[in-house]
Structures are given as structure tokens and as C-alpha cells.
Amino acid sequence: MDRQSRGKSICVCIFLPFSVKAFEIEITPEYNVAAQIGDTLELTCSTIGCESPSFSWRSQLDKPLDGSVNSKESRSILSMDPVGFGNDNEYLCSAFCDHVKKEKSIKVDVYSFPSDPVIEISTPLNVGEKANITCMVPKVYPFERLKMQLEKDGSVLGMKEFYHEEHTKTTETKCLTLTFIPTFEDIGKAITCVAELLIDEMEFEPKKRQTSQRLSVNYGPRNTTVSVTPSTTVKEGGAVTMTCTSYGNPAPKMFWTKHLISGVSQFLSENATLTINSVKAEDLGLYECEGVNQFGREKKTVDLIVQGQVTNLLHSMTLYDMQYYMTFFVTLS
Known part of the structure; x- marks a missing residue:
């Protein structure tokens, strides 16, 4: 080392490449969602690439949200509790970062199929005497997509569909009633009511419910x-x-x-x-x-x-x- 370089420090700078994430928005659930009337549903809108975004929610045709919004940091949640007919809508989440705006939408479809069918028998079953057997499906929507049938030990006694009924935005109890004359051969056999809500375009479970009851014949x-x-x-x-x-x-x-x-x-x-x-x-x-x-x-x-x-x-x-x-x-x- 020569005399001129003594007492001097040498600084070497290394520049490392880094990337800044782009401002993006996402909404969950990711796809259209089926929500049962009376349940709770949360739609979550979140962002990446922005430290302090602002959010807004609106529905199709600017109808009321029928829900509450809670936004914090990079996330905004639209809560529907309980889900009602007003939530059968398309929702749009907008996020703003500086002067940049991002939007994403999600469709909510509502239905109601909350419980298994109920079997009612009009009178005690006596051999050789007529009685009415009724299958009831409570609080169903949309009821015009409902199919019901009564079975006895796997054999179909009767079937009913409601597609011909006028659509209304209300839950209804639907019934299938048959006249039944029990015989000695019916003693101990099972009567089964099967109900199906046939909506292929909506993803939910169960779409099929059933109830069975052993026949007590006097x-x-x-x-x-x-x-x-x-x-x-x-x-x-x-x-x-x-x-x-x-x-x-x-x-x-x-x-x-x-x-x-x-x-x-x-x-x-x-x-x-x-x-x-x-x-x-x-x-x-x-x-x-x-x-x-x-x-x-x-x-x-x-x-x-x-x-x-x-x-x-x-x-x-x-x-x-x-x-x-x-x-x-x-x-x-």
C-alpha cells in the first residue's frame, strides 16, 4: 500500500434488484356463492400492493346492501346476518389506492332447504281402513324447483313437482298427500318421503333430504x-x-x-x-x-x-x- 492510500476508506456499493407488487384486488369466496336464507354469509374483499387502500361496496342497480361493512387495513368484509331475499344479488367491491381503482364482483344466489321432510298420518292405521299420509317440506325456496315422492319399502307410491306454480319470493311449506289402505303385509314396512331441490346451477348441500317411518298397523x-x-x-x-x-x-x-x-x-x-x-x-x-x-x-x-x-x-x-x-x-x- 502506498503512502497516498494510507488513512483512506474504500466504499463498495452493491445494488440488489427488488420488485414492488402491483396493486391487485381479490374477493372470496372466489366464485358465485349459494347462501341459505337465515344463515350467515361473509364476502371478503382484499388487496395486495397497497399499504392503505379504501373500499366501497355496492349492489347491482344500487339496491340496498342488506348487510354491514367492516373495513380494516387491506381488507373489507360485507356481512349478511341473516341472509334474506334482499341478498339475492350481484355485489361489486371497489378498492382505491392513490388514484388507481380496482373492482371485482360476485353473485349471491339464495335458497331455502333447511330441514328434512316431516311425515304425518291422519289417523291410526287400521287394517282395511283408509288413512291419509302426508309428506311436508317446510320453508322451501324456490319451491317451483322442488320434487317430492312417497315410497314404501323402495316402491314409489306417489310423486309431485311444483314447476307449474307461480314464482314468488317467499319460503313455503309444500305437501304431498296420498290415501293409503294398509294390509297385513304392510305391518313393519317403512314409508319414506324423499324431497329434492333441483337447482343444478347452484352449488350447495344437501340437495336431497328424506325421512322414513315404520308403519304401525292396528x-x-x-x-x-x-x-x-x-x-x-x-x-x-x-x-x-x-x-x-x-x-x-x-x-x-x-x-x-x-x-x-x-x-x-x-x-x-x-x-x-x-x-x-x-x-x-x-x-x-x-x-x-x-x-x-x-x-x-x-x-x-x-x-x-x-x-x-x-x-x-x-x-x-x-x-x-x-x-x-x-x-x-x-x-x-
């Missing part, structure tokens, strides 16, 4: 049977159990009676099972089980034969009683 006692253990012929002093079974809805109550010699029926029990622990000769005869509910009654009889000494019984009988029992034994033989 009917009188049927297929009544009596089983006897050990058998209908029992030795004197032994035990016998008679069990009555009957099917119905609601479940039948069971009653046991015995036909007396005099022709009168003697009430014995309200249980399905009748047990005689120590059979006597006078226990022989005709027993009757009856199943009863409010939709009917059905009877089943059984003859009980007692094997053993009947001398004492015969001694106590009148001539009429003997004739009756002789007739009974002859009938059984």
Missing part, C-alpha cells in the same frame, strides 16, 4: 292357538298347563273361561297360561281362550279329558248331569 287378534302340556288327556291328580297365544296390535289381552254343564261360562283367568296342579274329575270339559283388543276378538277352545275313577262324581250327579257327561264322552270317542 289389527284385531288373529292366529290364536292353544298348546296343552303334557296333553289334553290327563290322569286324575296330575297337573296340566294350557297356554294361549294370539297375535294383534295392540297386543291382545287373554281370558280363560270354562263351559259349565248349565251352559254358563265360568271366568277362570286373565293370564295367557292356565295351570291346574291337581286335576280332579270335575275339571274335565270344554275350556275357552279368548284374545281381545279394541279392534276385535278371537276364540280358541280345547277339550280336557280326565282319566281316573269317576264313581264319586257320578254319585253326585243328577240325571241331567249324567246325560250331559255321557253325551260329552260319546262325542269324544
Whole structure:
């Protein structure tokens, strides 16, 4: 180093290239949005490349916004809470940076399909009797795009569309009603109401809703049977159990009676099972089980034969009683 360069500093400057982001605007959701009436929707307008932008919102044809605006720094939010028919509109967000203006728009389409269908049955279902089954879809819009159908175990009973009805900006409850005559084969089957809001140009879920309900069909006692253990012929002093079974809805109550010699029926029990622990000769005869509910009654009889000494019984009988029992034994033989 020479003497002239001593005590001097050398400065080397390096210039690095940098880029300034251009002023741009974006809006979210990015595409047209479907909003359900009664829900909350936020449209967000934001910018890049500007430190302190200013924002403004307006709707198509300068209709009221039907919402509130909150702008802070590089973002502005238009809130719709709740969404109403006035929000079925195209919205334009404008952002200003110095003397530069940027704009972006978004379309909001409103609909209403808030809950599953409701099934109502006019009266309790009784076998062979007419009843109305109604499927209702509450608060639907636009209802002219609604399709409804009633199904029974997958088979379509009826269908209805509303495209022919005049369009109005209101939510409505729409119904499909069918007359139904239940049979024994319908017991336990499922009735299903299916509703579809057919709007292909709008993106929302669900577009299909359904409700199912098991059919409870009332009917009188049927297929009544009596089983006897050990058998209908029992030795004197032994035990016998008679069990009555009957099917119905609601479940039948069971009653046991015995036909007396005099022709009168003697009430014995309200249980399905009748047990005689120590059979006597006078226990022989005709027993009757009856199943009863409010939709009917059905009877089943059984003859009980007692094997053993009947001398004492015969001694106590009148001539009429003997004739009756002789007739009974002859009938059984």
C-alpha cells in the first residue's frame, strides 16, 4: 500500500434488484356463492400492493346492501346476518389506492332447504281402513324447483313437482298427500318421503333430504292357538298347563273361561297360561281362550279329558248331569 492510500476508506456499493407488487384486488369466496336464507354469509374483499387502500361496496342497480361493512387495513368484509331475499344479488367491491381503482364482483344466489321432510298420518292405521299420509317440506325456496315422492319399502307410491306454480319470493311449506289402505303385509314396512331441490346451477348441500317411518298397523287378534302340556288327556291328580297365544296390535289381552254343564261360562283367568296342579274329575270339559283388543276378538277352545275313577262324581250327579257327561264322552270317542 502506498503512502497516498494510507488513512483512506474504500466504499463498495452493491445494488440488489427488488420488485414492488402491483396493486391487485381479490374477493372470496372466489366464485358465485349459494347462501341459505337465515344463515350467515361473509364476502371478503382484499388487496395486495397497497399499504392503505379504501373500499366501497355496492349492489347491482344500487339496491340496498342488506348487510354491514367492516373495513380494516387491506381488507373489507360485507356481512349478511341473516341472509334474506334482499341478498339475492350481484355485489361489486371497489378498492382505491392513490388514484388507481380496482373492482371485482360476485353473485349471491339464495335458497331455502333447511330441514328434512316431516311425515304425518291422519289417523291410526287400521287394517282395511283408509288413512291419509302426508309428506311436508317446510320453508322451501324456490319451491317451483322442488320434487317430492312417497315410497314404501323402495316402491314409489306417489310423486309431485311444483314447476307449474307461480314464482314468488317467499319460503313455503309444500305437501304431498296420498290415501293409503294398509294390509297385513304392510305391518313393519317403512314409508319414506324423499324431497329434492333441483337447482343444478347452484352449488350447495344437501340437495336431497328424506325421512322414513315404520308403519304401525292396528289389527284385531288373529292366529290364536292353544298348546296343552303334557296333553289334553290327563290322569286324575296330575297337573296340566294350557297356554294361549294370539297375535294383534295392540297386543291382545287373554281370558280363560270354562263351559259349565248349565251352559254358563265360568271366568277362570286373565293370564295367557292356565295351570291346574291337581286335576280332579270335575275339571274335565270344554275350556275357552279368548284374545281381545279394541279392534276385535278371537276364540280358541280345547277339550280336557280326565282319566281316573269317576264313581264319586257320578254319585253326585243328577240325571241331567249324567246325560250331559255321557253325551260329552260319546262325542269324544
